[in-house]
Amino acid sequence: MQFKDIVGHAALKQSMIKTINEERISHAQMFLGAEGSGALPIALAYIQYLFCTNKGETDSCGKCSQCHRISKLTHPDVHFVYPVALSKEKGVEKSSDLFREFTEVFLNDPYLSLADWMDFIGAENKQPTIAVEESKDILHKMSLMAMEGSYKTMIIWMPEKMNLSTANKLLKVLEEPPDKTLFILVSESSQMLATILSRTQLTKVLRCEESELTEALIEHHGLPLETATAIAKACEGNYRLAQMMVKGEVDAEFNMQRFQTWMRICLNLDGLKLSEWINEVASIGREKQKQFIAFAIKTIRQSILLGLNYPSGINPADADFLNKFSPFINYENGAQIAEELNNAYYAIERNAHTKILFMSVSIKIHNYFPQRKKSA
Ligand SMILES: [Zn+2]
Known part of the structure; x- marks a missing residue:
């Protein structure tokens, strides 16, 4: 070393x-x-x-x-x-x-x-x-x-x-x-x-600097500058989390579908669909759950930036969904949701009960969405 x-x-x-x-x-x-x-x-x-x-x-x-x-x-x-x-x-x-x-x-x-x-x-x-x-x-x-x-x-x-x-x-x-x-x-x-x-x-x-992480992600993982910057911003100096996000990118399409389904369920808080979704996520194992959470954090950050008219590192295939989703995310609730997801990431690390964890995070996310838009 x-x-x-x-x-x-x-x-x-x-x-x-x-x-x-x-x-x-x-x-x-x-x-x-x-x-x-x-x-x-x-x-x-x-x-x-x-x-x-x-x-x-x-x-x-x-x-x-x-x-x-x-x-x-x-x-x-x-x-x-x-x-x-x-x-x-x-x-x-x-x-x-x-x-x-x-x-x-x-x-x-x-x-x-x-x-x-x-x-x-x-x-x-x-x-x-x-x-x-x-x-x-x-x-x-x-x-x-x-x-x-x-x-x-x-x-x-x-x-x-x-x-x-x-x-x-x-x-x-x-x-x-x-x-x-x-x-x-x-x-x-x-x-x-x-x-x-x-x-x-x-x-x-100390935690790594954003610029240092961006550089490392380009050098060691061959990411394009935009994606590397987006991940470095989202992972708050944790290179381990950044690596998880890179791995999440490998399954990006799959994680995106899972994320879209989850956000739709959170928006209307449909209990039956939520418990089906949670059962599915509980079955994928802790490593993949962490990768998914890392992916979700990155996507929430992208939605915040999109809402601020500063799109960054967005996969063209996801643009349609993100354009529809970003009006539900502003700087404030986006930061709160990202923090919930961050906590969930560490809770999975510490062996939390997955089903209870995702249930509680889903309810919190639901409550962070603007009330008047929930019927959308
Ligand atoms: Zn030597």
Whole structure:
């Protein structure tokens, strides 16, 4: 993982490079960033730069043996801890029991969310946990000599999922770290034991800038400028959500039909049709639901812009529907609906009950539509 693989964050990358080159490396760090900000890939790029034997001014070389093994997650001094779904049946009690799976999913998409990970290991209905068995493993790995004579490092992803006894054991290591160790805790939530927070150096990983996202969507996904701009505007700095929107584009025609049906039902709030529609959406699975929601957010934003006489990134095949639909959407209710959809996206991530969720969102959307036009 090189810094160049990460969307945006130019200033943060520079400051990380500076601290490494000046050898001001805190042994316990906390990278705090929302989903889609890239905190996890940044942590790995940081370690790769630290280890690289042929560092450049702006990035690791990406070619030396250190870089090569770190980017494949096979370096013996770079360890990972992440939540798992504990299972006696499958013999899963700690991260290393699922390292092959983690490697596969991370290499496929370093911007993965916790829900993506839990889906991947078939544990979407289980609690993600970093349990006490893990702490023994952490202590063991970090007390060994570094294989390559440099740092021993450990990235702990989602430390907020540690239970109390794991956290307390970790705390002891953070207080008296073995020589040449580096812990990077990568968290989405500052709701963590104050004692742990107080022993780590905090780096905030902000959401990506709109312009940075637009650029990345053009470069990595080959989108035309208009579509990339529309998606970047709609996803509010979350690159993960942006990727979902790009995937939604793959099924755009299908998602558009589904969206049109939904909006017609919401407009008149026909209970029977709504429950049929919800049953259908409930059956497509969480990943596709997220893609659909991402698509819906983008379409609502397009409707707002169309209403303001600023059409952006509209597929000609959808123009007819959007022209009829946009009078129902103004800047205010459009923003409210987009926010509801955004909340729904995160609720699906957090494993909400799909049918109840879509029912409640549908009613809210109905209420956001202008009353006098409902018979249209
Ligand atoms: Zn290198």
